[in-house]
Amino acid sequence: MPEGLASPTLSDGPSSRTGADHLQVGVRLSYTNYIELAASLNLDPARFEAWPEYKIAVVRNITIEPLTPAITGEVMRSGLRPVLHIGNFDSAAAEALDSGSSIYAAKPDMVLVFQWLEAASPAIGSRHVRLGAEERKAALGAALAQVRSIVQGIRANSDAVVLIANAPLPPSPTLGILDSQLEDGHTAAVLEYNLGLARIARETSNAYVLDLMSVVARIGWDSAIDGRMLAMAKAPFSQKALTAIGEQIGRFVRALRAKTRKCLVLDCDNTLWGGIVGEDGVAGVKIGSSFPGSSYREFQERALDLAARGVILAINSKNNRADVIEMLSRHDGMVLRENHFSVIKANWDDKVENLKAIAAELNIGIDSLVFVDDSSFEIDNVRTRLPEVATIRLTGKPAEHAAQLADSGLFDSLVLSSEDRDRTALYAAERKRNDIQSSYDNIEDYLGSLGLVADIALVSPIEQARVFQLMGKTNQFNMTTRRLTEADVARLAEDANSWVVRLRARDSISDLGLVGVAILQKIGSDVEISDLLMSCRALGRGVESAFIARLTEFAFAQGAGKVIGLYCRTGKNALCIGFYEKAGFQLINKDTDSERWERKSHAGSTLAPAWVKIEGDMQ
Amino acid sequence: MNISEIDLRGLLARTLAVPANEIGADASMDTVEGWDSLKQLQIVLALEEAYGVSFGEDEALDITSLDLIREALKRHKVQVAG
Numbered sequence: 001m002p003e004g005l006a007s008p009t010l011s012d013g014p015s016s017r018t019g020a021d022h023l024q025v026g027v028r029l030s031y032t033n034y035i036e037l038a039a040s041l042n043l044d045p046a047r048f049e050a051w052p053e054y055k056i057a058v059v060r061n062i063t064i065e066p067l068t069p070a071i072t073g074e075v076m077r078s079g080l081r082p083v084l085h086i087g088n089f090d091s092a093a094a095e096a097l098d099s100g101s102s103i104y105a106a107k108p109d110m111v112l113v114f115q116w117l118e119a120a121s122p123a124i125g126s127r128h129v130r131l132g133a134e135e136r137k138a139a140l141g142a143a144l145a146q147v148r149s150i151v152q153g154i155r156a157n158s159d160a161v162v163l164i165a166n167a168p169l170p171p172s173p174t175l176g177i178l179d180s181q182l183e184d185g186h187t188a189a190v191l192e193y194n195l196g197l198a199r200i201a202r203e204t205s206n207a208y209v210l211d212l213m214s215v216v217a218r219i220g221w222d223s224a225i226d227g228r229m230l231a232m233a234k235a236p237f238s239q240k241a242l243t244a245i246g247e248q249i250g251r252f253v254r255a256l257r258a259k260t261r262k263c264l265v266l267d268c269d270n271t272l273w274g275g276i277v278g279e280d281g282v283a284g285v286k287i288g289s290s291f292p293g294s295s296y297r298e299f300q301e302r303a304l305d306l307a308a309r310g311v312i313l314a315i316n317s318k319n320n321r322a323d324v325i326e327m328l329s330r331h332d333g334m335v336l337r338e339n340h341f342s343v344i345k346a347n348w349d350d351k352v353e354n355l356k357a358i359a360a361e362l363n364i365g366i367d368s369l370v371f372v373d374d375s376s377f378e379i380d381n382v383r384t385r386l387p388e389v390a391t392i393r394l395t396g397k398p399a400e401h402a403a404q405l406a407d408s409g410l411f412d413s414l415v416l417s418s419e420d421r422d423r424t425a426l427y428a429a430e431r432k433r434n435d436i437q438s439s440y441d442n443i444e445d446y447l448g449s450l451g452l453v454a455d456i457a458l459v460s461p462i463e464q465a466r467v468f469q470l471m472g473k474t475n476q477f478n479m480t481t482r483r484l485t486e487a488d489v490a491r492l493a494e495d496a497n498s499w500v501v502r503l504r505a506r507d508s509i510s511d512l513g514l515v516g517v518a519i520l521q522k523i524g525s526d527v528e529i530s531d532l533l534m535s536c537r538a539l540g541r542g543v544e545s546a547f548i549a550r551l552t553e554f555a556f557a558q559g560a561g562k563v564i565g566l567y568c569r570t571g572k573n574a575l576c577i578g579f580y581e582k583a584g585f586q587l588i589n590k591d592t593d594s595e596r597w598e599r600k601s602h603a604g605s606t607l608a609p610a611w612v613k614i615e616g617d618m619q
Numbered sequence: 620m621n622i623s624e625i626d627l628r629g630l631l632a633r634t635l636a637v638p639a640n641e642i643g644a645d646a647s648m649d650t651v652e653g654w655d656s657l658k659q660l661q662i663v664l665a666l667e668e669a670y671g672v673s674f675g676e677d678e679a680l681d682i683t684s685l686d687l688i689r690e691a692l693k694r695h696k697v698q699v700a701g
Binding site: 030031032035036038039042043063065066068069228229231232233235238239242 | 630632633634636637638656657658660661663664665667668669675676679680
């Protein structure tokens with residue numbers, strides 16, 4: 001794939017996962033992404049053989065062919081195998097009314113009606129100013145009658161769902177600035193036409209409006225309509241509009257055919273509020289009336305809207321449970337409260353395991369879950385190992401988060417009329433979907449695929465400021481929580497009897513930067529790890545195990561008889577409990593607030609996980 | 620901007636839904652099955668999005684071969700190399 005064209009989520013992931021990412025609903029795709037999806041269907045049909053077909057016919061008076069990749073891709077993203085039939089140019093009524101026409105031969109599940117108003121009714125679409133009151137009324141009636149006959153024709157000949165595209169508002173009303181002042185202006189006529197289409201849809205079973213007016217309004221006419229292509233090829237839509245129209249069609253297909261999502265599972269830090277409650281404290285996180293807290297509040301409001309529509313809410317967060325409960329019960333800025341959540345998993349477990357537990361506790365399928373997180377690591381972990389969970393990765397720009405949730409369409413529903421479809425075949429095929437998505441059985445295999453690197457070295461003078469900063473603000477994974485001054489750090493780095501070691505972590509997706517610090521001091525013939533801390537965002541991937549393995553190896557290489565690890569309890573570092581034990585240290589003594597651990601030999605150690613590559617120079 | 624010949628041919632192949640090896644150096648509307656005037660619209664839209672260019676009215680429907688596409692891209696400061 002050429003550089004620079006992929007959506008952000010695609011470009012930062014290993015290419016082997018690209019196909020699966022394209023299929024993930026909730027990731028916005030570019031026009032070329034849709035072309036790739038459509039090409040994969042055409043070039044490797046065997047891969048999709050088990051998927052149930054979904055047939056779409058299109059009747060139109062415009063060149064709709066550029067839309068086909070987006071329609072194809074969106075049907076695939078619904079777990080269905082698209083079969084498209086495009087009717088003849090400007091033959092909608094004839095095809096709809098003829099029971100023998102080719103659009104019915106294919107037995108479509110859905111028929112799209114794209115009648116561009118300027119072509120279907122030039123009187124309303126472009127010559128409005130020249131009409132008298134009676135003519136205007138007649139023209140509007142004729143335009144609607146034409147669509148009504150198309151829709152009724154389809155209904156008479158097929159039980160397909162009908163989607164009727166409405167009209168974008170005119171960008172340059174024929175009456176200029178006067179237009180908006182008049183009861184019978186040009187814009188008013190197009191609005192009347194659209195209301196008429198909505199009435200036709202309501203009066204017809206299984207017919208709905210495809211709201212092109214809103215799609216174009218959101219993008220803006222100048223960006224949505226390709227005047228050049230409209231003039232030369234009667235193909236009105238830009239790439240942006242084509243992808244947005246495709247997304248809307250996809251939302252209908254999923255609301256009609258895919259299994260409904262039932263439960264919204266939310267991360268906490270930087271999802272429900274700004275900042276990290278374990279680090280910043282309940283008083284320090286951002287949630288409330290001023291930005292960015294207001295944006296997180298807005299996101300919570302949208303989540304509560306979904307709850308009001310019957311969606312179950314749950315929490316899946318790497319945090320101390322007490323901190324999360326305190327936020328939910330005490331913080332005035334919060335919209336969501338403990339009683340809104342059916343399940344709260346706030347712990348340090350793998351989020352995939354938490355999701356499985358949430359589904360089990362609620363007695364719903366894993367495929368009923370939608371998981372929202374700001375961390376690409378967590379989202380990729382879930383996408384890879386539980387592909388049936390729909391995911392939304394927040395952009396990290398809080399002002400966009402509420403719209404991301406609302407626009408995902410993952411909880412869309414349409415009230416369907418009497419024809420209830422046989423969904424058994426669909427469900428069986430959904431189980432087979434996993435086949436085309438790379439999946440890993442356990443977290444080790446997944447982590448192994450990430451290409452994790454722990455770069456461990458003595459701190460350089462230029463890194464000392466970052467080390468000082470990290471020591472000052474890290475609370476949760478901080479064994480002794482000594483707050484040294486910058487001068488202390490510099491002195492210890494210089495001292496021949498102590499070593500200040502820093503850890504940088506990266507994987508094939510991103511560079512986490514300098515995320516860990518340890519200070520080792522020579523005490524007699526032993527080496528004591530007086531400080532050991534890591535930023536929480538780097539935890540849970542085995543990097544911490546690689547760090548302690550490298551540190552003990554280094555200490556023994558310096559001739560240490562024993563390596564000593566210290567733990568001093570604070571209100572916030574319960575996460576550290578058990579760390580030295582797992583690293584093969586023995587507990588020597590323990591009182592209420594501190595523990596002392598020792599390790600006598602590094603021999604036979606296999607502490608560093610196989611999937612973390614250690615590099616860096618300790619000279 | 621520089622792009623590679625392989626990327627360009629890959630994009631064409633995907634848009635036309637043909638295997639990449641069917642897009643030779645002299646590929647054109649006349650030599651590739653399925654490359655018709657409707658596919659031409661998709662090709663233009665895909666090229667524009669992928670390479671951040673906007674073809675003029677005099678170009679869009681006329682760049683119906685790999686050679687003509689390369690020349691048009693060059694006019695829009697996109698060099699195809701290798």
